[in-house]
Amino acid sequence: MRHGPDIAALASLIGDPARANILSALMTGTALTAAELAAEAGITAQTASAHLRKLEDGGLIARRVQGRHNYFTLAGSEVARALEALMGLAAGKGYLRTRPGPKDAELRHARVCYNHLAGETGVRMFRALQGQGAFAAAEEGLTLTATGRALIGDFGVDPDALPPSRAPLARECLDWSVRRSHLGGRLGRAMLGAMETQGWLSRLPNTRILRFTAAGQAAFDARFGPAAV
Incomplete structure (x- = not known):
């Protein structure tokens, strides 16, 4: 069994074109909504929701709740x-x-x-x-x-x-x-x-x-x- 960081798992998160577009959009440093990120990635809101969940679970993005709205940012520098x-x-x-x-x-x-x-x-x-x-x-x-x-x-x-x-x-x-x-x-x-x-x-x-x-x-x-x- 191999030990050490699993770069393949991280690469698979970034490697999907829609998720790569979402991450690139967040490089502005601005918090964006799921709808805004869906538009950036050229996908439906439902598809964006699934991608955002994967990115959040993978520790690449963070969710911020403000009232009724959810905003997303990169998880850190x-x-x-x-x-x-x-x-x-x-x-x-x-x-x-x-x-x-x-x-x-x-x-x-x-x-x-x-x-x-x-x-x-x-x-x-x-x-x-x-x-x-x-x-x-x-x-x-x-x-x-x-x-x-x-x-x-x-x-x-x-x-x-x-x-x-x-x-x-x-x-x-x-x-x-x-x-x-x-x-x-x-x-x-x-x-x-x-x-x-x-x-x-x-x-x-x-x-x-x-x-x-x-x-x-x-x-x-x-x-x-x-x-x-």
């Missing part, structure tokens, strides 16, 4: 990280559903990865902070150096004031479109929140796209460097 890694692997091996178009270009530029900034801008921000000596390697994730605390503080984020969580303060998250790391963890979430608060960008409803304003893009470029030509 570790699920989002696994899905993002699988998206990167699929893209790298050529398993793409459609030919890239304008919408895909926006996803490549800036998108939400569960709760932090991803895409070309996310990678650029992380590389700029790394280049300025903001991080040091740790057993789990990354630690902020004194330089990093000053840089983050200048951005309006106090690392000591972030809500406690089992998630690391900062960690590398492999970006599926750029194939380099962007910033995840509680700090990645706080940095994205600060950009939203400052009006640099906003979320395009019902998508993972983050759209910068002209002023926000200029401010981002001034702080983290211009995009590569």
Whole structure:
């Protein structure tokens, strides 16, 4: 008898096309109803209910009850990280559903990865902070150096004031479109929140796209460097 984690069981949950579509829809970090997820997956409400039950029983999604309504989210950041890694692997091996178009270009530029900034801008921000000596390697994730605390503080984020969580303060998250790391963890979430608060960008409803304003893009470029030509 073999011992260890049963990756086949987990893979079978993710591998069904309808369930994969449901999980991808929840990568926005937004809680969605069963009806909304059925529409995202292109299936009936009854079929969606069966898939949601399997995903919930498998520990990949969580149910939140608000009044008469049930909302669903990913079960945690570790699920989002696994899905993002699988998206990167699929893209790298050529398993793409459609030919890239304008919408895909926006996803490549800036998108939400569960709760932090991803895409070309996310990678650029992380590389700029790394280049300025903001991080040091740790057993789990990354630690902020004194330089990093000053840089983050200048951005309006106090690392000591972030809500406690089992998630690391900062960690590398492999970006599926750029194939380099962007910033995840509680700090990645706080940095994205600060950009939203400052009006640099906003979320395009019902998508993972983050759209910068002209002023926000200029401010981002001034702080983290211009995009590569």
